[in-house]
Amino acid sequence: MKPAAFDYVAPTSVEEAVAALSGAGGDAKVLAGGQSLVPLMNLRLAKPAVVVDINRVAGLDGVTVRSGFLSVGALVRHADLAAHPDVAGWPLLRDALELIGHPAIRNRGTVGGSIAHADPAAELPGVLRVLGGSVVAAGPNGSREIAADDLFLGYLTTALEAEEILTEVRFPALPAGAGSAFVEFARRHGDFALVGAAVVVALREGGQVGEARLCLIGVGPGPVAVDMGGLQGKPATEATWAAGGELAAAACDPDSDLHAPAEYRRQLASVMTARALALAAPRASEPRR
Template sequence: MYPSLFDYAGATSWPQAVQLLQEGGEEAKVLAGGQSLVPMMALRLATPALLIDVNGAGDGEPRRESGRLVVPALTRHATLQRSVVVRDACPILAEAASWIGNIRVRHRGTIGGSVAHADPAGELPCSLVALEGAVRVLGPSGERIIAASNFFQTYFTTALEPGEVVTAVEVPVIASGRGWAFLELIRRVGDFALVEAAALIDLDDAGQCARVRLTVGAVGERPVDLSDEAGAVLQNGSIDEASAAEVGRRASAAVDPPDAVHGSGAYRREMVAVYVRRALLAAAARAGRGGAA
């Protein structure tokens, strides 16, 4: 349980982090909250030659910027969970954060680390795709903004180029009346999810579905955006047991999760149907007629 030898460098700004990362090359890893990287190092599954600690690179709080919620990369999950700004602007993000690990993990882990790590079972990647959020990155050639739908590519792999670091995450503010739900299936409190479902629903004046966003997580190489499949069933119709179950069936058919110690692939696939149905019904119950659409 002792990591192999590594060098350590502290960055006090994002440009400095980028510079250190360029110098360190492929053997360098960025250390934010360390809640995934450090255990992997202790198990010697990761053996970086250089750790670039970015904890000194910025300390901003989540804030609203012209209809968007901007969450700085070093925002801890516990802050996400409790911040009044986040709960007001994007409550689903606070809800998703509350499912991450345990209280110790949530106090150290950061949103930037979580998206850069891109664990397919991560709560934040799943929510960000559902929210049509984006990731702000800084690299040798400057800043760019990558849509969450393009950012998460496959297992532990993102659209980050060499030398790039995540500096913030941004999502649209959830308008009042938009219903939302984030649910996940776990075998034990604090564990990685077997299935995650994030749903956002807008109803029209008649209480019919005006727009639906649906993402499932933990069941593939990256968050699976099933909004089109959900829309095909629900658009301009009512969201009830039958229609939500139909989306669940289609969602289940669209994924092929692998076997894991916590549950077989077949079980997780079956549970996608259950959790999609429950998430859609829960989001619809929160939505107000003539809401955000």
Template structure:
């Protein structure tokens, strides 16, 4: 299919882009990488009257890594962020999640901030933002504001973005010292949307006992499902049985739906298995001297 007719604008200044979007209101869409928007246009699931291409806007393409974490501009491609060693060292979950996003060709064009704004319940990067207690920087007619991850995704493919606003960057704080992270998922084929996925962050004290543990599930609820497992694991040594019990508790919180790819019951089963795997890998990373290592993508079948 072909996209519906729309007016196309390619501003070079952020204020100009904001003005165009404000004028379009709810009939405006932002084009960055286009890996989500273009298919929606071609299938006519989105029919905006105005498309604002921000690829020519200066100042939106940088990756900044500092003592507080990583700031990712709106035009940063997945592949660019995945290859950034400073960002991976500061927030290992970024690279761990990005390696599971679609295929290399898509990662070469798609943007991390665009994926977060798209807010697909199966998307990896909204889950990374949620688990890291990140935030999204917005710019609109009323000025700039920052929305925490817990308030940004409001429903399936729905966010706190107001008409006329542009997401200009996403912030990912550094995890606490002694924290290990991991992201695992199951897909029918590598690169497909996940039937279910689990990201985990687990912090150990110098004595090897858990001080904090959380997970975030994808394809298990209308929004990234963040579960605090600290009450269950605090003070433990993250032994397999303890992690399995915590994983079962997380899966009980899931609210998946039946679809043509998997039943809700199967997705709950995956949520339990994958959360257990993610917690175990996060615990191993926390106990290791090198907590920046990114585990290999886990897309194999459940046994």
């Protein structure tokens, strides 16, 4: 299928891009990697009057370690970020990037596009939420920072305004000594995950769980953060990881769809969480006495 007719603009600065969005009266779409927008337009599920192609906008392709977080420009491609030397310090992000689609998707798809698109089964929104990250958005009134907890509002919906462009994604570093893991289940290699679990675990002196964080994907309208306070003080054992899985299953409320019934997704949430905790804990280092 072919998309409906649209006007195409290719600004070279953030200000021009914001002006183009503002001038379209809410009927414009930003084009980044096009891996999600173009199929939606071809299927006529999206029919924007104006497409604002930001690929020529300068200054959106940097990767920089800042105080406590990795700053990733919105236009950085998944594959380029995965290959970037600084990502070694962000192992959860590195693990998640390898799970996104196929090499062709990762070569074109952008970090900003994945966050702005907010697919409930996308990996990067889950990573951003479990790390307590944020994004920077530029609009007609300047720039603002939006915390991940306030960003994801529902299915394919974020707190970004129609005339705003996401310019930067900020991934905080793991707490000192913490371990992390991203585990997911997809029916075929390269498919969107049915369910995935992004986990961060810090251990106390003596090996008990100090802090555990979990964000699930594929079980709700967006990335689902789960309160794992119930694991605090428990020993780092298989029984504790299984208990974490039960917390995850109880906290999520997936829908049934053509890919999987709700109960299957809930069971996957439990199993993916237990596996992720078991992987993350040995990666954590106990505090020194």
